[in-house]
Amino acid sequence: MLWKNRNAFAFEGRVFDADTTVAKCVEDSRRWVEVLEASKKDEEGRSRICNVGKVWKAPQRERVKCNIGISWTKDSGLVGAGWILRNSEGEVLFHSRRAFNGAASLLEAQRLGLLWAAESMISHRVKNVTFEIEASELVGVSV
Incomplete structure (x- = not known):
């Protein structure tokens, strides 16, 4: 409000009463x-709703589970990815x-994340992995 009043005074020559300006600042x-x-x-509320029903389920005894999380920004194409193996x-x-960098869509970002996680499991020589990712389009994909 102070900045607006200052600009109005400087560029339009309008004068404002100090008490009115202060009252408007307090209200704003x-x-x-x-x-x-x-x-x-x-x-x-959204956080509580998002977490309802999302309970980690253990893999079968002889397997491990790799959960993959993806965040994608449409404007920049930037992807943040993470995985955890339990x-x-x-x-x-x-x-x-x-x-x-440079993912054109959320699906591409999810695909990059899944491939990276699979390559990481190979690098760590981990076998019998169940992958879990929120990407219904990728269900059944062979990696």
């Missing part, structure tokens, strides 16, 4: 705090994360 800040609090409540007891054996 109160509204801003309300919006932030409402946003936090919405985010907390045994049937839920103990973490390995994990890793990395970034990719």
